[in-house]
Amino acid sequence: MSVSVKDVAARAGVSVGTVSNVLNTPAKVAAETAERVHRAIAELGFVRNDAARQLRAGTSRSIGFVVLDVGNPFFTDLVRAAEERAAESGLAVLIANSGEQQAREAAGIDLFEEQRVRGVLVSPVGEISERLERLRSRGTPAVLVDRVASTPGFSSVSVDDVAGGRLAARHLLEGGRRRLLFVGGPLDLEQVRDRLQGARDAVAAVTGATLEALPIGALTVRHGVDAGREILAMPEPPDAVFAANDLVALGVLQAVGLLGGLRVPDDLAIVGYDDIEFAASAGVPITSVRQPRDRMGATAVDLLLAEIDGATERSRIVLQPELVVRASSAGR
Amino acid sequence: MSVSVKDVAARAGVSVGTVSNVLNTPAKVAAETAERVHRAIAELGFVRNDAARQLRAGTSRSIGFVVLDVGNPFFTDLVRAAEERAAESGLAVLIANSGEQQAREAAGIDLFEEQRVRGVLVSPVGEISERLERLRSRGTPAVLVDRVASTPGFSSVSVDDVAGGRLAARHLLEGGRRRLLFVGGPLDLEQVRDRLQGARDAVAAVTGATLEALPIGALTVRHGVDAGREILAMPEPPDAVFAANDLVALGVLQAVGLLGGLRVPDDLAIVGYDDIEFAASAGVPITSVRQPRDRMGATAVDLLLAEIDGATERSRIVLQPELVVRASSAGR
DNA sequence: GCGACGCTATGAAACGATTCAACACCAGCG
DNA sequence: CGCTGGTGTTGAATCGTTTCATAGCGTCGC
Numbered sequence: 194m195s196v197s198v199k200d201v202a203a204r205a206g207v208s209v210g211t212v213s214n215v216l217n218t219p220a221k222v223a224a225e226t227a228e229r230v231h232r233a234i235a236e237l238g239f240v241r242n243d244a245a246r247q248l249r250a251g252t253s254r255s256i257g258f259v260v261l262d263v264g265n266p267f268f269t270d271l272v273r274a275a276e277e278r279a280a281e282s283g284l285a286v287l288i289a290n291s292g293e294q295q296a297r298e299a300a301g302i303d304l305f306e307e308q309r310v311r312g313v314l315v316s317p318v319g320e321i322s323e324r325l326e327r328l329r330s331r332g333t334p335a336v337l338v339d340r341v342a343s344t345p346g347f348s349s350v351s352v353d354d355v356a357g358g359r360l361a362a363r364h365l366l367e368g369g370r371r372r373l374l375f376v377g378g379p380l381d382l383e384q385v386r387d388r389l390q391g392a393r394d395a396v397a398a399v400t401g402a403t404l405e406a407l408p409i410g411a412l413t414v415r416h417g418v419d420a421g422r423e424i425l426a427m428p429e430p431p432d433a434v435f436a437a438n439d440l441v442a443l444g445v446l447q448a449v450g451l452l453g454g455l456r457v458p459d460d461l462a463i464v465g466y467d468d469i470e471f472a473a474s475a476g477v478p479i480t481s482v483r484q485p486r487d488r489m490g491a492t493a494v495d496l497l498l499a500e501i502d503g504a505t506e507r508s509r510i511v512l513q514p515e516l517v518v519r520a521s522s523a524g525r
Numbered sequence: 526m527s528v529s530v531k532d533v534a535a536r537a538g539v540s541v542g543t544v545s546n547v548l549n550t551p552a553k554v555a556a557e558t559a560e561r562v563h564r565a566i567a568e569l570g571f572v573r574n575d576a577a578r579q580l581r582a583g584t585s586r587s588i589g590f591v592v593l594d595v596g597n598p599f600f601t602d603l604v605r606a607a608e609e610r611a612a613e614s615g616l617a618v619l620i621a622n623s624g625e626q627q628a629r630e631a632a633g634i635d636l637f638e639e640q641r642v643r644g645v646l647v648s649p650v651g652e653i654s655e656r657l658e659r660l661r662s663r664g665t666p667a668v669l670v671d672r673v674a675s676t677p678g679f680s681s682v683s684v685d686d687v688a689g690g691r692l693a694a695r696h697l698l699e700g701g702r703r704r705l706l707f708v709g710g711p712l713d714l715e716q717v718r719d720r721l722q723g724a725r726d727a728v729a730a731v732t733g734a735t736l737e738a739l740p741i742g743a744l745t746v747r748h749g750v751d752a753g754r755e756i757l758a759m760p761e762p763p764d765a766v767f768a769a770n771d772l773v774a775l776g777v778l779q780a781v782g783l784l785g786g787l788r789v790p791d792d793l794a795i796v797g798y799d800d801i802e803f804a805a806s807a808g809v810p811i812t813s814v815r816q817p818r819d820r821m822g823a824t825a826v827d828l829l830l831a832e833i834d835g836a837t838e839r840s841r842i843v844l845q846p847e848l849v850v851r852a853s854s855a856g857r
Numbered sequence: 858g859c860g861a862c863g864c865t866a867t868g869a870a871a872c873g874a875t876t877c878a879a880c881a882c883c884a885g886c887g
Numbered sequence: 888c889g890c891t892g893g894t895g896t897t898g899a900a901t902c903g904t905t906t907c908a909t910a911g912c913g914t915c916g917c
Contacts, residue, residue, distance in 0.1 A: 195583075195641075195663065197903055208867045213905055223865060238663055243639040244579040245903035248872050251527075253576070264605070269595055276622075285636070288620055290608075304617070307575040309527075331570055332527060414802050447806040470746055471803045474779040529873055540897045545875055555895060577873035580902050 196239045205233035216241070247309065255285040256497060257305030258314040259298055261339075261382075262412070263290040265440060266469040267486060268316070271338065274490025275314060282498060284311065293379070293411055295319055306333060312497040314338050319381050322347065334500035338493045340383055341509055348496040348507045350489050354384050357482040357514035358391020361435045361464045362404070364480070364516055366395060368524030370433035370462055371402045376420045376445060377437025378408040385412075385437045388466060392435055405431065412437055417444015424461075425454045432461060433522075439465035439472045442479050446521065450477075463521040478519035485512050528571045537565035548573070579641065587617040588829060589637035590646040591630055593671075593714075594744070595622040597772060598801040599818060600648070603670065606822025607646060614830060616643065625711070625743055627651055638665060644829040646670050651713045654679065666832035670825045671816075672715055673841055680828040680839045682821050686716050689814040689846035690723020693767045693796045694736070696812070696848055698727060700856030702765035702794055703734045708752045708777060709769025710740040717744075717769045720798060724767055737763065744769055749776015756793075757786045764793060765854075771797035771804045774811050778853065782809075795853040810851035817844050 202209045207226060214221045215230040222230075233239075247253050256279055260268045276286045287310065289301030295318050305313055306328060313328065313335040315321070322344045325335045329346070337349035365373055375392055377385045389406055396404040407423065409416040417436065421444060424430055436442035442465030449455040457463055457477045465472055468483035492510055500507075534541045539558060546553045547562040554562075565571075579585050588611055592600045608618045619642065621633030627650050637645055638660060645660065645667040647653070654676045657667045661678070669681035697705060707724055709717045721738060728736040739755065741748040749768065753776060756762055768774035774797030781787040789795055789809045797804055800815035824842055832839075 195903095198905095199903080209904080210867055210869095210906080211865085214866085217905075221865075226865080238659065240635075240638050240663065242580070242641060242903050244576045244585070244641060245872090246905075247576040248574070248580050248874090248903080249905050251872070263601055264598070266596070266598070269601065273596070273622075290605075303572075306572050309574060309576060327570065331572065414806065443803070443806040471775070471806075474746065474775040474803075474807055527873095530875090531873075541874080542876080542897055542899095543895085546896085549875075553895075558895080574873055577902090578875075580873080580904090581875050583902070 195242070196237045197242070198239070200237055201230065201233045201239050204237060205230045251309070252311060253309050254283060255287050255308070255310050256312045256314065256494070257287045257289065257301070257308070257310040258338075259289045259291055259301045259305075259316065261291055261293055261316045261318065263288070265412070265438070265467075266471065267438070267467040267484070270469075270486045271316075271490045274487045275494050278491040278494040282494075291318055293318055293382070295321075299324065302328060306331070309333075312336070312501050314493050314497060316340060334497060336493050336497045336500070338489065341511065342507070345507065348500065348509065350493045350496065350510045350512070352484045352489070352512045352514050354387035354514075355391040355394070357466065357484075358388035358393075358435070359395045360391070360514060360516045361388070361466070361482050362392035362395035364518070364522060365433040365435065365462055365464060366399050366402055368433075368462060368522060370524075371399075372429070372431045373402065373404045373433045373435060374424065374431035375404060375406045375435050375437070376409060376417070376441055377406075377412065378410060378416075380408060382412075388435075388437055409441065412441055414440045414444040414447070417441035417446075418448045419444075421445040421448020425449060430455065430461070434461060434463045436463065436465045439467045439469045439479060439481055441465070442481070442521075443471065443475055446475060446477060446479065458521050458523045459525065462523070465521075468517050472517075473519065475521070477521045480519045480522035481517050482514045483517050484514050488512060527574070528569045529574070530571075532569055533562065533565045533571050536569060537562045583641070584643060585641050586615060587619050587640070587642050588644045588646065588826070589619045589621065589633070589640070589642040590670075591621045591623055591633045591637075591648065593623055593625055593648045593650065595620070597744070597770070597799075598803065599770070599799040599816070602801075602818045603648075603822045606819045607826050610823040610826040614826075623650055625650055625714070627653075631656065634660060638663070641665075644668070644833050646825050646829060648672060666829060668825050668829045668832070670821065673843065674839070677839060680832065680841065682825045682828065682842045682844070684816045684821070684844045684846050686719030686846075687723040687726070689798065689816075690720035690725075690767070691727045692723070692846060692848045693720075693798070693812075693814050694724035694727035696850070696854060697765040697767065697794055697796060698731050698734055700765075700794060700854060702856075703731075704761075704763045705734065705736045705765045705767060706756065706763035707736060707738045707767050707769070708741060708749070708773055709738075709744065710742060710748075712740060714744075720767075720769055741773065744773055746772045746776040746779070749773035749778075750780045751776075753777040753780020757781060762787065762793070766793060766795045768795065768797045771799045771801045771811060771813055773797070774813070774853075775803065775807055778807060778809060778811065790853050790855045791857065794855070797853075800849050804849075805851065807853070809853045812851045812854035813849050814846045815849050816846050820844060 198212045291298035316339045342349040455461045465481040468481040472479040623630035648671040674681040787793045797813040800813040804811040
C-alpha cells in the first residue's frame with residue numbers, strides 16, 4: 194500500500210540499511226548518497242511508519258496522561274505544562290479523559306499500556322495504586338498528579354489541599370463570616386475531602402463558627418448552579434461559600450446572582466479553588482486558592498523521566514497553594 | 526523484555542495462532558483451550574503490543590484532530606463531541622494543539638501521518654489545502670472543521686461566520702450603537718476575517734454607523750485585556766465592541782471594568798463569539814454568537830468516516846449560528 | 858609493495874501480532 | 888470401509904523499520 198524504505202532504497206539504488214542510516218545517523222552516509230536518498234524520499238512521498246519503528250525499538254516516544262476532566266481549564270493548563278517539558282525530551286503526550294469515572298480511567302491506562310508508552314501520569318479518580326502497581330511491575334512507571342501517593346511505591350506531585358482549604362476558610366472567617374458552606378463532590382475525590390478537612394480545621398479554631406457541607410456529583414459549572422439554587426432555597430442560608438473548585442464557584446455565583454436573593458459579596462462571600470483564568474473575569478471576580486499548575490506539570494514529567502531512566506527513589510512533592518483575594522470575598 | 530504471544534502460547538501449551546484466535550476470533554477456539562490461554566495471559570500479565578498489531582494491520586484504530594487552541598473551551602467541547610462519535614466506531618482521537626501556529630500545525634499532521642491514523646480532522650490556521658492534498662494522495666483523508674474548504678477536494682464543517690458577524694453587529698446597531706469596534710486577530714484566521722466582514726455588511730446598511738477594526742495577535746483573554754487597555758486610551762472610544770471570540774470579549778470586559786472609565790453595557794456594549802460556558806458567568810454576562818459545537822464535532826467525524834469508507838463526494842456543511850442575548854449588550 | 862585503517866555500504870535478522878493454507882481428528886453416512 | 892464435512896489447531900509468512908556483523912575500497916605510512 195504505502196511507500197516503504199524498500200521502495201526508497203530501490204529508487205535511490207542503495208540498500209535499505211543505507212536509507213535507514215540517512216534517516217537516523219546521517220553522519221554515517223556520504224553526502225552524495227544521502228542526497229540521492231533524499232530525492233527518492235521526496236519523489237515517492239515516503240513517510241516513516243511509526244508502528245514498525247516502535248515495534249523494532251520495543252518502546253514508543255510518548256507518555257500518557259490520564260486527566261480527571263479535560264473541560265476544566267486547570268487540567269488543560271496542567272497538560273500544556275507537561276507537554277512542554279516532555280517535548281524537551283522528545284516525548285509526545287497522549288491524553289485520556291477519565292471524566293471522573295473509574296472505568297474510563299482504567300480503560301485509558303490499558304490503552305496506554307498497549308501503546309507501550311514510556312510512562313504514565315495520572316490524576317486519579319479513586320484508589321488505583323493496585324492497578325498502577327501491576328502496570329509498573331510490567332515496566333511502565335507512573336506518577337500521580339494532583340494527589341499524594343498513598344503507598345510509598347509511587348512518586349507524586351500535589352498541592353497541599355488541606356492547607357488550601359485552611360487558607361480559604363480562615364480568610365472567610367477573618368472577613369467576619371461565621372456560617373460557612375462547603376460545596377463540592379464527589380467525596381471519592383481526595384482533593385475534595387482534603388479541602389473540606391482544611392476548612393473544618395480552620396472553623397474549629399473559631400468559636401461560634403460553623404461549617405456545613407453540600408455534596409455535589411461533579412466539579413462542574415452545572416453542578417455549581419444546582420448548588421446555588423439549593424442555597425437560595427435554604428431557610429437559613431450561609432454567609433459564605435467555599436467551593437471545591439472554580440467551576441463550582443462560578444456556577445454558584447451565577448445562580449445566586451441571576452436568580453436573585455443574595456448579593457455577592459455582601460450577603461454571600463465566595464471562595465473558589467484553582468484560580469483558573471476565568472475566575473478573574475467572573476461576574477464578581479472570584480477569590481481563589483491558586484495552585485502552581487505550571488510547576489506541577491513540569492515536575493510531574495521530571496519525576497516520571499527520572500523513573501524511566503531507572504531512578505529508584507520516589508518523591509512525594511507537595512507544593513504550597515496561595516490565596517488570591519478578589520472581590521467575591523470582601524469582608525464586612 | 527515484555528511478554529509476547531509466544532510466551533503465552535508456550536505457557537498454555539498451544540501455538541501462537543491459537544492465542545491470536547482467542548484474542549480476535551474466540552468463536553474459532555474450543556472453550557477448554559480458550560480457558561487455558563486466558564489463564565496463561567493472566568498469569569504472565571500479557572498485554573497486546575499495539576505497534577505490532579498495527580504494523581501487521583497496516584493501519585491504526587485512531588483519527589487525529591489538529592486543534593487551533595486547546596486552552597479555548599470551544600475547542601475542548603468540539604474535541605469531546607468528536608471523541609464521542611469516533612468511539613461509537615471504535616476509533617480513538619489523537620489530539621495535537623497548533624496554538625495558532627502554522628509550523629506546529631504542520632508538525633501535528635506529520636506526526637499523525639507517521640502514526641498511520643485513519644483520517645485527520647483539522648481546524649486550520651491558514652491555507653493548508655496543499656499539504657492536506659499531499660496527505661490525501663497518500664491515502665489519509667482529511668476534513669476541515671470550523672472552516673469552509675477553499676478547494677472542492679475537501680469536506681468541511683463550519684458555521685457561517687459572515688452571518689454570525691452580521692447577527693452580532695445588527696444586534697448592536699438595533700440597540701442604538703453607532704461607533705462599533707471589532708477586536709480580533711490574527712487576520713490569517715479566516716474565521717476572524719469572516720466575522721469582520723459580516724459586521725461590515727451590517728454596518729454598511731445603516732447610515733451614520735461606523736466600524737473600526739483593532740487587530741490583535743491571538744484570540745486569548747490576555748490579548749483581550751490589552752485591547753481593552755487600548756480602548757480606554759482612545760480619545761473617542763467606541764460605544765460597542767464586537768469581539769472575535771468569547772475569550773477576547775472576557776478580556777475586554779475585564780480591562781474596561783477593572784481599570785474603570787467605561788461601564789458595560791451603559792458606555793460600552795460587548796458581544797462575543799462561541800458562547801462558551803464562561804460567557805454566561807462573566808462579570809456582566811456576555812452576549813455571544815452561539816455555534817452548535819456538538820453537532821460540528823459529530824458531523825465532522827461522520828464526514829471523515831464516510832471518506833474513510835470510500836465515499837467520493839465531498840460535502841461542505843455550513844451550520845447557522847444563533848445569537849444569545851445577555852446583559853453585556855443591552856440597548857440604550 | 859604491503860598491511861592497516863577509515864569510510865561507506867550491505868543485507869540478513871529481529872521485533873510481535875495476525876493471517877491463512879494446510880492438516881489432524883472425529884462423526885456420520887452410504 | 889471409505890468418503891465427506893466440520894471443527895480445532897498449527898506454523899510459516901508477513902508487515903516496515905532498525906541494527907549489526909561483514910565486506911569493499913581507497914589511502915596512508917613505512
